[in-house]
Structures are given as structure tokens and as C-alpha cells.
Amino acid sequence: MVLAFVTSCLESTAKNHEVIFCGERIPVHNDFVANKLMNVIRKQVPVVNLPKLRKQAQTWFPTFERYLSKHGLPMDLKYIPVVESGFTNATSHAGAAGYWQLMPGTARGLGLVVNDMVDERMDIVKSTEAACKHLKSYYSQIGVWALTLAGYNFGIGNISKAIKKQGTNYFSMQLNAETAMYVYKIIAVKELFEYPEIYMKDFGYNVFNANAKVVTKSRGDDSDEDFKSMSVKVMSKNAKAPKTKFTYYAAHIEDAKKFKDGDLIKIVFDEDIYTSSGPSRKGYSFKATGWVIDDRVFVDLGLGHELTLLAMDNQKGIPVDLIKQNKKTEVVLKQEEEVEE
Secondary structure, three states, rough: OOOHHHHHHHHHHHHHHOEEEEEOOOHHHHHHHHHHHHHHHHHHHHHOHHHHHHHHHHHHHHHHHHHHHHHOOOOHHHHHHHHHHHOOOOOOOOEEOOOOOOHHHHHHHHOOOOOOOHHHHHOOHHHHHHHHHHHHHHHHHHHHHHHHHHHEEEEEEHHHHHHHHOOOOOHOOOOOOOHHHHHHHHHHHHHHHHHHHHHHHHHOOOOOOOOOOOOOOOHHHHOOOHHHHOOOOOOOOOOOOEEEEEEEEHHHHHOOOOOOOOOEEEEEEEEEEEOOOOOEEEOOOOEEEEEEEEEEEEOOOOOOOOOOEEEOOOEEEEHHHHHOOOOOEEEHHHHHHOOOO
């Protein structure tokens, strides 16, 4: 029983890690999609790694989440400004401006003032409200989030024409180069923000810490095999997002006072836990690599979404200072299970 859990932890986490965006499963069982997504994730690492961007994300994500919630929209849409503007009030060559990169005509149609004196696209609150209305309107017409985002980038008219000719699967459509990459970029940013520990071993070093020791790894031509092996599918237009049940278990970290970025951390179960790998009894312990991101230690437990390590404040990642100050640091294991309605 314990052996099963250990074996699972030693195997690739990616096999257990479903890629889901706005409740829609991304078809990474498809070789083309898997390779493309992994390549985009690699290219997005330097973007997500910028300390200034991560600090701005912590500042502005609560605002985005508040307005997304107000309009009944998925929280994953908060990653759009990361790709659109990198949290800068820039103006594109085409004339789009602000964090959400709204075009002048679109912004005016959404109630924003845009003239020679005032440009409310630069107002983070007003532009977020407008962007939410815009996304909600598009989704009501299209009904698939991947295509809604493609429409946000390409225009509702253009994407509607593409849908009539090619169907409703964004991942199999022939689109212009920018739009064909756009949804992948947003998904990649979400993955790197929310599941960084899963990708650490794939890149061979802590991509968020410039002082971390680089570990050379030879992966050859099979670097995307983990992604290819995922078994997921795109949800249909009328399909509902899966219902999820969360269960929380007590655990603790032992003897981590000398922890350094990339070291193994000893985790001890304080309750019996049953996972897809089988049962593990109270008192069972194992070691996993810890990575420092924003002064918190993230640990890949080897079970993807199914089991994640949380601090006692219910946040992912354990404060570095906390584990260095205590011989025993209490933590929480969150188990995630899909349930039938």
C-alpha cells in the first residue's frame, strides 16, 4: 500500500495533471496540442518569472476576481491581462490600450470615455468592468471559452466566420498565427502561476529563482511524452464543468530548518489518506523536492490535482521562514475528486 504511493510519487506528475481552463478540459491527449502547449509554457517562463509582474499580479488579481465574480465569469479569465499587456497601460500599434487592451470603438461601445482628453481604458476598475461585459457578451454568442478568447483576440465577426467553416474546436482550427497561439499563451500562464511545482522538474531548475542551482537534464526527443500521455477531452458546448469534492487532511513537515531551494522535504501524514494510488496510514512519511516561489515553498507530491500541499492559512506554498524556524511545521493536504451529480 505504501509502495504504491511511493511509486506514484516517483512517476511523472503530468500523467495525473489535467489541464483545465474555465471548466473546459484541454485536449492534451492530442500530440499536436501537447507539443504546442509545452513549447508555449517554456516560452512563457521568462514572462511569469519577472518579479515585477508577479508583484503586480498579487496586487491586481483580487480586483479582477471581484469583477469576474460580479459578472458570473470564470476566475481563469484574470490571466488575460498578463498576456495582453503584462500589467502595463500600453497602447498597441493597432490602437488597443490598457491592461485589457481594448480597442477605442469597443471601449466606447462598452460605456468607456475615450477621447483626446480622457481615456478610461487606462482606469483599471472601469476597464475591468468593461472587459467583463465584453467577454460575457462574446461567450453568450459562442458558448465555448477557448473560442470566446479567440474572439477576444481576433474579433467576434472573424471568429464566427471561422466557426461556420471549421466547427467549434479551437484546437483543430486553422487561424492566423497570433490567434492560433493566443489561447495557448493564457493557458500556459495559468499553469505556471497555479501549478509551478509540476513544471520544475521538467525545466531542471527553479525557473523563479535566478540564484537556484541549475541541474542539467537530458530529456532527448521525448521531452513531451508526459503531456502526450494525458487522457483528457474538450468539453462540448453544452457540457457542465465537473463537480469537485475537496477533502482536507492533517500532515506536517519535519526537520526542514536547513532547507535550501531545491532540497528534499520530509512530509509526514497525521491521518490515514486514501488516494488513487491506494491507502497510506497515519505516520507514513516520504520526501519530495521543494521549490521557493515568492518566499513560499511549493512541493510536487506526484499526484497532480489530486493531492496538493497547503499551509495552515489554506494557501498553496509553505512560508520559507516558517519551516526554517520550526522542527515540525503543520500543513494541510487537500484532496480533489470529481464527483457525479
